[in-house]
Amino acid sequence: MLRISGGIDLLYGVHYLIRKEEIVDTTKAALLEGITEDEPEIRVYLNKQVAYVKRLNFPADVEPLGSIELEIKAESSASLAKIVDWLAPPTKDGVVLFELKVEEL
Numbered sequence: 001m002l003r004i005s006g007g008i009d010l011l012y013g014v015h016y017l018i019r020k021e022e023i024v025d026t027t028k029a030a031l032l033e034g035i036t037e038d039e040p041e042i043r044v045y046l047n048k049q050v051a052y053v054k055r056l057n058f059p060a061d062v063e064p065l066g067s068i069e070l071e072i073k074a075e076s077s078a079s080l081a082k083i084v085d086w087l088a089p090p091t092k093d094g095v096v097l098f099e100l101k102v103e104e105l
Contacts, residue, residue: 008083008105011072015087017056024096028088030058031072040080041073079105 018027034044045067047057059067074080086100 008102011083011087014056014070017054018088021056023056024088024091025094026058027056028084028091031084031088035080039073040075040077041071042080042084043069043071045069 018024030044031042034042036043045059045062046069047059047063048066048068050057051068072080072083074083082100082105086102086105089099090097
């Protein structure tokens, strides 16, 4: 399992790929499903082979050849909700309704 720690700046690449690949709704569903109940954190897995070619894929389970674990922690549930909205903002009919700036997190 690959694990890297750091600040919000480590998510810029993920933010970019979500928009490039037009997978905002898929990402939102994966992030919401990955929220833990006891702490303000999200844990999702990314397909390692797909990530190697700079794309995103959220597999249903940890894969036999290994996955990349993406863990996002926040100080509060409200902060975590803002991070989710920054990465995958609300949409209507596939169109993003608003974009948060990183300074708003």
